[in-house]
Amino acid sequence: MSNLLELISISKYYEKQLILSEISLTLEAGTAVAVTGNSGGGKTTLLSIVGLLQSATSGQILVDDVNVTAFNRQQQAAIRGRSFGFVFQRARLINSLTVLENVILPAIFSRPKQEASKRAQALLTDFGLAERLDYKPQQLSLGQLRRVSLARALLLKPPILLADEPTNDLDPALARTVVDALFQARNEGAGVIIVTHDPALARQADIAFRLESGRLIRQ
Numbered sequence: 001m002s003n004l005l006e007l008i009s010i011s012k013y014y015e016k017q018l019i020l021s022e023i024s025l026t027l028e029a030g031t032a033v034a035v036t037g038n039s040g041g042g043k044t045t046l047l048s049i050v051g052l053l054q055s056a057t058s059g060q061i062l063v064d065d066v067n068v069t070a071f072n073r074q075q076q077a078a079i080r081g082r083s084f085g086f087v088f089q090r091a092r093l094i095n096s097l098t099v100l101e102n103v104i105l106p107a108i109f110s111r112p113k114q115e116a117s118k119r120a121q122a123l124l125t126d127f128g129l130a131e132r133l134d135y136k137p138q139q140l141s142l143g144q145l146r147r148v149s150l151a152r153a154l155l156l157k158p159p160i161l162l163a164d165e166p167t168n169d170l171d172p173a174l175a176r177t178v179v180d181a182l183f184q185a186r187n188e189g190a191g192v193i194i195v196t197h198d199p200a201l202a203r204q205a206d207i208a209f210r211l212e213s214g215r216l217i218r219q
């Protein structure tokens, strides 16, 4: 199996506070990794560093064996678009676009519109949002926003999926659908990192870590 992602001794300080301490992690294709830990422990910070949304104070990040640590913003944005799908707490959806348009957005330059629209509609239907295609993000609940964000993340079948508390705000049946979609992507070869408070979800992953005092401890 190939390494999709490698973190080498990543540390992060906010001001003088150490949040992440020398974290090393390898993500292989077709593997789901769960990260649990206390609230405020740095899980979201870790995920946003992995996704090149913010930089670490020290350490290296390799994506597909390329060291991207020193890439500029534009280069990192290109890697993000190509390699990552994000399912984050604050889904960055565009308020002036409909649900369907938001989900199709990542594909506008790379796919025929019809093909992208078909897959987007299929994903949104799977996630119980068939009746909401023409809604705007501000007309949706948090749980619905989370599912729109998951559909958008899955649209282009990215090699790496990063999910921050993907089952929050969802009832058990919908949580199951979302978790199934993430593991289906894993089965199709994606590397998936899931930050979660849910021990049952963490147990389902191939490898589970706990973030404790800034260190990643394998469970």
Ligand SMILES: Nc1ncnc2c1ncn2[C@@H]1O[C@H](COP(=O)(O)OP(=O)(O)OP(=O)(O)O)[C@@H](O)[C@H]1O
Binding pocket: 014, 015, 019, 037, 038, 039, 040, 041, 042, 043, 044, 045, 046
């Ligand atoms: N931009 C920032 N500047 C300063 N401190 C920050 C910043 N972002 C996060 N922090 C602090 O870093 C710590 C880790 O935050 P983070 O959101 O990564 O934790 P978390 O484990 O994801 O928490 P939760 O489970 O509650 O979502 C917290 O104490 C938080 O207050």
